[in-house]
Amino acid sequence: MTGSLPLPPGPPDPGKARQALVLSTVGEPEQLRSDAARNRTRLLDAASRLMAERGAANLTMESVAAAAGVGKGTVFRRFGDRTGLLIALLDHREGLLQAAFLSGPPPMGPDAPAAERLHAFGPAVMRHERDHHELILASRTDPLRAYAVPAHRLRLSHVAMLLRGARVEGDTELLAHTLLGSIDAALVHHLTRRRGMPLEALDQGWHDLVSRLGAAR
Amino acid sequence: MTGSLPLPPGPPDPGKARQALVLSTVGEPEQLRSDAARNRTRLLDAASRLMAERGAANLTMESVAAAAGVGKGTVFRRFGDRTGLLIALLDHREGLLQAAFLSGPPPMGPDAPAAERLHAFGPAVMRHERDHHELILASRTDPLRAYAVPAHRLRLSHVAMLLRGARVEGDTELLAHTLLGSIDAALVHHLTRRRGMPLEALDQGWHDLVSRLGAAR
DNA sequence: ACATTAAACGGACCACGGTCCGCTTGCTCC
DNA sequence: GGAGCAAGCGGACCGTGGTCCGTTTAATGT
Numbered sequence: 001m002t003g004s005l006p007l008p009p010g011p012p013d014p015g016k017a018r019q020a021l022v023l024s025t026v027g028e029p030e031q032l033r034s035d036a037a038r039n040r041t042r043l044l045d046a047a048s049r050l051m052a053e054r055g056a057a058n059l060t061m062e063s064v065a066a067a068a069g070v071g072k073g074t075v076f077r078r079f080g081d082r083t084g085l086l087i088a089l090l091d092h093r094e095g096l097l098q099a100a101f102l103s104g105p106p107p108m109g110p111d112a113p114a115a116e117r118l119h120a121f122g123p124a125v126m127r128h129e130r131d132h133h134e135l136i137l138a139s140r141t142d143p144l145r146a147y148a149v150p151a152h153r154l155r156l157s158h159v160a161m162l163l164r165g166a167r168v169e170g171d172t173e174l175l176a177h178t179l180l181g182s183i184d185a186a187l188v189h190h191l192t193r194r195r196g197m198p199l200e201a202l203d204q205g206w207h208d209l210v211s212r213l214g215a216a217r
Numbered sequence: 218m219t220g221s222l223p224l225p226p227g228p229p230d231p232g233k234a235r236q237a238l239v240l241s242t243v244g245e246p247e248q249l250r251s252d253a254a255r256n257r258t259r260l261l262d263a264a265s266r267l268m269a270e271r272g273a274a275n276l277t278m279e280s281v282a283a284a285a286g287v288g289k290g291t292v293f294r295r296f297g298d299r300t301g302l303l304i305a306l307l308d309h310r311e312g313l314l315q316a317a318f319l320s321g322p323p324p325m326g327p328d329a330p331a332a333e334r335l336h337a338f339g340p341a342v343m344r345h346e347r348d349h350h351e352l353i354l355a356s357r358t359d360p361l362r363a364y365a366v367p368a369h370r371l372r373l374s375h376v377a378m379l380l381r382g383a384r385v386e387g388d389t390e391l392l393a394h395t396l397l398g399s400i401d402a403a404l405v406h407h408l409t410r411r412r413g414m415p416l417e418a419l420d421q422g423w424h425d426l427v428s429r430l431g432a433a434r
Numbered sequence: 435a436c437a438t439t440a441a442a443c444g445g446a447c448c449a450c451g452g453t454c455c456g457c458t459t460g461c462t463c464c
Numbered sequence: 465g466g467a468g469c470a471a472g473c474g475g476a477c478c479g480t481g482g483t484c485c486g487t488t489t490a491a492t493g494t
Contacts, residue, residue: 032441032442033440033441033442033489033490033491034490034491035441035442035443035489035490036441036442036443036490039442039443060479060480060481061480061481061482062479062480062481065444070443070444071443071444071445072444072445072481072482073442073443073444073445073482073483073484074442074443074444076481076482076483077441077442077443078442081481081482082480082481082482137360137361140360141358143354143357143360143402143403144354144403144406144407144411146403147403147404147407147411170422170425171418171421171422171425174399174408174418174419174422175422175426177399177404177408178395178398178399178422178426181395181398181399181401181404182391182394182395182398184398185360186360186361186363186364187364187394187398189361190361190364191391191394194361194364201388201391202391204388205387205388205391205392205395208387208388209392209395212429212430212431213429214429249471249472250459250460250461250470250471250472251460251461252459252460252471252472252473253460253471253472253473256472256473277449277450277451278450278451278452279449279450279451282474287473287474288473288474288475289451289452289474289475290452290453290454290472290473290474290475291472291473291474293451293452293453294471294472294473294474295472298451298452299450299451299452
């Protein structure tokens with residue numbers, strides 16, 4: 001989230017990085033000049049519409065700029081590059097999922113015991129990924145970039161927290177990475193679409209894995 | 218491996234897909250016309266040299282073609298696209314690793330018990346990835362493509378086999394995916410380079426994970 | 435109101451990946 | 465060794481991502 005511009009604006013953030021992560025549910029694009037803010041929303045709307053019409057693969061920066069009625073340079077200034085635009089777009093759609101596990105009702109939300117929340121987390125993420133796979137996959141041009149996306153970092157710290165809450169022993173950060181890896185969008189898509197594995201089998205695999213790591217339901 | 222051309226030549230493979238996977242240690246580029254074969258090796262040599270000189274990011278298809286003394290079209294004909302070239306290049310370098318776990322000495326090779334082989338597998342893969350991270354990361358443009366690379370499929374079926382050999386219960390294919398995901402090149406690079414985690418901690422995490430899945434050493 | 439200035443804008447420009455198609459060349463079969 | 469032909473070749477061509485820089489504009493201070 002944060003819609004932080006990849007390079008142009010630099011890091012004006014003095015000392016609240018930690019809070020920024022916690023608060024980074026869904027994008028507060030930090031203050032922009034009025035014209036810039038207006039163009040930002042125009043661009044996201046245009047991109048969203050074009051993607052729905054012609055698919056992510058056919059989404060060109062120039063067409064987005066034209067549809068939003070701005071110059072191409074403006075798109076790059078705002079989002080850094082094509083991937084940045086796609087990530088910003090994706091960001092818009094993470095709100096519900098994040099609300100569900102941060103503050104929603106049990107079993108995902110904070111009123112359920114940690115182990116239960118953990119068990120509920122995987123299936124919910126996989127369904128979210130199924131629903132947005134085109135955008136997610138399209139935004140994965142650079143394999144390293146995914147780890148820097150705030151939405152991913154939020155998931156990671158959330159899972160690590162749940163592991164600790166469920167009294168799972170060991171390096172919880174590493175285990176969280178492993179758990180998230182097992183429900184990675186690309187893997188899920190590969191297994192369900194190309195290999196024909198039903199999503200329920202993946203749910204089962206998730207529960208099995210979580211249990212083996214020591215978080216009984 | 219197999220260096221099978223992504224699209225142009227089509228699927229002339231009648232009914233030995235399974236054997237092909239098993240045999241696909243390191244590339245037998247199926248029979249090519251003499252000039253094509255010669256150009257193929259020239260191209261791989263040129264690409265390898267240019268990559269060493271200027272880095273993977275600066276490797277352009279045109280420069281490779283020029284360095285090999287062929288036309289640009291030839292490069293695309295042979296490797297399909299840039300990613301195909303990078304994967305073919307990577308293929309060349311997988312030989313030692315594959316030999317080590319397919320037919321090398323214990324603890325990786327076939328003369329050790331399955332659980333022990335499994336424990337030895339992770340650290341070996343991670344070191345291989347560390348040594349070739351630039352090429353591996355550069356070849357990961359399309360997140361789905363990685364699953365289709367024969368080297369990956371070989372690792373997958375190998376790990377699944379070891380899991381069965383170690384009498385691990387459950388969906389071994391799914392578990393193998395999870396295990397491989399936990400030592401994915403991008404993740405390892407992220408954790409060691411960007412997060413400063415020592416590789417030994419990842420080794421430890423691997424042993425821990427394998428043990429929790431039920432393969433005691 | 436006006437001056438000042440940093441930020442935003444936009445489109446010409448460039449480099450690279452990928453395609454296309456007319457030409458050439460190495461194989462196979464007589 | 466020659467004919468026929470599928471495979472290979474190469475470079476002109478095109479679309480798109482990304483950069484650059486001269487111009488415009490919104491905010492701020494007086």
